[in-house]
Amino acid sequence: MNPLLSLDSPMYSAWLTYRRRKSTPFYPRFLVVENGVGETAATELREGLFNLLGARPVLVPEDPGSGDGVVVDGDPSASVQAGGYRIQYERNDGRWLARITGHDALGCLYGSFAFLSQLQQRQDLSVPFIVEDWPRMSLRMLDHWDNLDGTIERGYAGSSIFFRDGMIDPDPSRLTDYARLVASIGINAVCINNVNVHEPETRFLAPPYLERLRSVANRFRAYGLHLYLSVNFASPMILGGLLTADPLDPTVAMWWQTTAERVYSYIPNFGGFVVKADSEFRPGPFTYGRSHVDGASVIANALAPFHGTVVWRCFVYNAQQDWRDKKIDRARAAYEFFQPLDGRFPSNVFLQVKNGPMDFQVREPVSPLMGALPKTSLLMEVQITQEYTGQQRDLFYLVPFWKEVLDFTILGHGEATTVGHRLMQVGPDEMRSGMVGVANVGDDPDWTGHPLAQANLYGFGRLAWNPQLSEPEITREWVARTFGWDILVNKTLETMLTASGQIYEAYTAPLGVGWMVNPGHHYGPNVDGYEYSQWGTYHYADSQGMGVDRTRTTGTGYVAQYQQPWRDIFESPATCPESLLLFFHHVPYTHRLQSGKTVIQHIYDSHFEGAANVDWLISQWDLLKGHIDIAVWNRVFQRLQQQRVNAREWCDVVTTYFWRKSGIPDRRGRLFY
Numbered sequence: 001m002n003p004l005l006s007l008d009s010p011m012y013s014a015w016l017t018y019r020r021r022k023s024t025p026f027y028p029r030f031l032v033v034e035n036g037v038g039e040t041a042a043t044e045l046r047e048g049l050f051n052l053l054g055a056r057p058v059l060v061p062e063d064p065g066s067g068d069g070v071v072v073d074g075d076p077s078a079s080v081q082a083g084g085y086r087i088q089y090e091r092n093d094g095r096w097l098a099r100i101t102g103h104d105a106l107g108c109l110y111g112s113f114a115f116l117s118q119l120q121q122r123q124d125l126s127v128p129f130i131v132e133d134w135p136r137m138s139l140r141m142l143d144h145w146d147n148l149d150g151t152i153e154r155g156y157a158g159s160s161i162f163f164r165d166g167m168i169d170p171d172p173s174r175l176t177d178y179a180r181l182v183a184s185i186g187i188n189a190v191c192i193n194n195v196n197v198h199e200p201e202t203r204f205l206a207p208p209y210l211e212r213l214r215s216v217a218n219r220f221r222a223y224g225l226h227l228y229l230s231v232n233f234a235s236p237m238i239l240g241g242l243l244t245a246d247p248l249d250p251t252v253a254m255w256w257q258t259t260a261e262r263v264y265s266y267i268p269n270f271g272g273f274v275v276k277a278d279s280e281f282r283p284g285p286f287t288y289g290r291s292h293v294d295g296a297s298v299i300a301n302a303l304a305p306f307h308g309t310v311v312w313r314c315f316v317y318n319a320q321q322d323w324r325d326k327k328i329d330r331a332r333a334a335y336e337f338f339q340p341l342d343g344r345f346p347s348n349v350f351l352q353v354k355n356g357p358m359d360f361q362v363r364e365p366v367s368p369l370m371g372a373l374p375k376t377s378l379l380m381e382v383q384i385t386q387e388y389t390g391q392q393r394d395l396f397y398l399v400p401f402w403k404e405v406l407d408f409t410i411l412g413h414g415e416a417t418t419v420g421h422r423l424m425q426v427g428p429d430e431m432r433s434g435m436v437g438v439a440n441v442g443d444d445p446d447w448t449g450h451p452l453a454q455a456n457l458y459g460f461g462r463l464a465w466n467p468q469l470s471e472p473e474i475t476r477e478w479v480a481r482t483f484g485w486d487i488l489v490n491k492t493l494e495t496m497l498t499a500s501g502q503i504y505e506a507y508t509a510p511l512g513v514g515w516m517v518n519p520g521h522h523y524g525p526n527v528d529g530y531e532y533s534q535w536g537t538y539h540y541a542d543s544q545g546m547g548v549d550r551t552r553t554t555g556t557g558y559v560a561q562y563q564q565p566w567r568d569i570f571e572s573p574a575t576c577p578e579s580l581l582l583f584f585h586h587v588p589y590t591h592r593l594q595s596g597k598t599v600i601q602h603i604y605d606s607h608f609e610g611a612a613n614v615d616w617l618i619s620q621w622d623l624l625k626g627h628i629d630i631a632v633w634n635r636v637f638q639r640l641q642q643q644r645v646n647a648r649e650w651c652d653v654v655t656t657y658f659w660r661k662s663g664i665p666d667r668r669g670r671l672f673y
């Protein structure tokens with residue numbers, strides 16, 4: 001836990017910070033919660049209304065007919081979608097009534113949170129209004145890469161909130177606070193353990209652990225969250241003592257069935273299993289000459305009687321590549337493995353595809369698999385935790401980047417659509433879809449290590465709820481809900497967040513080249529850190545030029561995985577978006593960009609500008625001193641100071657590297673080393 005923020009940090013309540021409104025025409029005296037709505041909605045409303053309006057309404061069985069009040073009830077016709085709701089705010093005979101009608105109990109809870117959020121955002125209560133909303137994606141999931149010892153793979157906000165030193169659920173009240181936080185943005189599933197399932201977590205499927213996991217699931221249930229677990233494909237051997245994990249072996253199938261029965265006997269609303277198989281040295285069906293369909297099916301069939309789901313990851317590639325062999329291209333791998341399997345998975349299997357073909361680099365094209373699995377339930381995986389985007393020390397607001405992916409055009413059933421629409425799709429044979437975010441949460445008092453990184457968690461939930469929400473809308477909401485109403489704070493923070501990703505990109509990875517990071521922990525610049533490695537992660541910089549030729553004509557052929565028009569657009573350096581130029585093309589340093597600058601001059605300029613813009617971020621933050629809680633202000637200030645040092649290091653290393661490599665001087669004569 002980070003000692004710099006105390007536990008009563010205002011950032012602990014995050015966007016559920018309910019500040020007292022100065023004035024309100026609405027003073028609810030009663031609250032009616034119809035049968036079946038659930039206690040959670042009632043508790044949230046009573047506490048929320050008290051904090052926001054100073055009124056703690058009395059719970060009554062029906063509208064007493066006088067005084068302001070809130071009525072919550074369930075009515076499936078209120079929204080066509082599960083989890084949907086309608087909020088109606090009306091004035092009758094001089095009294096105010098807010099009616100929250102959920103499609104179901106979950107809709108009532110989401111509607112209650114939405115109502116409180118409107119009050120928080122100072123919705124004008126003097127005019128009656130009706131709002132209807134519903135979750136557009138069926139699965140809205142957070143994945144935690146947490147281990148039983150409390151460590152978090154790629155975690156930058158302290159230790160696990162789910163595990164500590166071998167213990168499950170070490171801090172129940174924190175878990176409840178987590179559940180309400182993420183439910184309030186519409187998350188409905190949480191996988192609490194690392195997809196790299198080591199020996200200790202493999203044992204989660206055994207009774208003593210299931211007993212403890214049940215308490216986590218119960219806490220989650222009150223907030224409509226389904227518990228998922230990552231499982232080890234070799235569990236039948238490690239846990240079951242079998243001699244094989246071959247998915248076509250009947251004893252293996254039996255083992256998964258018995259295990260599923262056991263899990264559901266402890267946790268009846270259990271969500272399902274997440275599986276990383278045949279990826280980065282994890283066991284999988286390839287060991288037995290079987291396919292991913294075989295592997296996923298044996299587990300899916302065991303879960304099916306309980307309506308459980310398998311989330312099968314497509315992050316599969318050759319992690320022992322010879323860097324000398326320029327024909328292999330890691331970017332091609334996921335498509336090559338999974339596109340031919342479209343339509344062959346059982347209906348309770350989701351394929352989980354990372355947003356780009358590599359691995360959450362600052363800039364990657366959209367994975368071509370997004371448009372290539374029309375007959376499969378599809379989840380898009382994004383990384384909220386900032387492994388390659390500043391590790392919650394540097395500021396990087398991810399929503400604009402995710403929006404670009406969600407708005408990317410693909411072909412769906414022969415018609416142009418967007419990735420966002422594809423993920424909203426509910427198709428034949430119970431086909432479903434959604435988004436998964438690798439969580440950025442730990443036990444730091446502000447949850448995310450960098451207070452402003454909360455915006456990424458919030459933004460993920462909002463986009464999984466509705467990918468059509470705009471970036472400014474989401475940003476405005478988050479800032480207002482978290483920091484309240486102060487024009488200076490709102491405007492300044494919105495500007496800082498919106499600019500932050502481009503600033504980071506400018507001082508780190510030029511024109512779509514990735515992987516120039518220190519190996520292992522992935523923080524800080526190391527241009528050749530992954531250049532001569534086994535991981536398939538190269539930029540091929542030499543004295544003449546740089547970038548990876550992925551074209552059909554002269555390169556690795558990766559471009560051919562895209563549907564038109566992208567296949568042609570990416571194929572030529574003349575039409576390829578410049579932000580991805582070096583991802584798709586190997587070009588000379590003297591190649592001219594649309595700006596008229598050469599690639600090398602662009603590298604020099606963007607790095608110096610990016611580093612200078614961190615000073616601009618600091619100057620913006622300075623404006624907010626006295627307008628934001630001082631502990632939070634100090635914490636962000638300290639992070640920004642660190643970012644200034646990091647950006648300078650990035651700038652100096654990258655510019656000096658390419659100057660030495662190319663021998664081409666900077667037109668502006670800046671200092672290299």
Ligand code: GCV
Nearest residue numbers: 145153154195196276315359
């Ligand atoms: C959990 C990247 C990360 C790994 C992560 C892996 C994955 O390679 O560096 O830490 O493993 O992605 O998504 O499985």
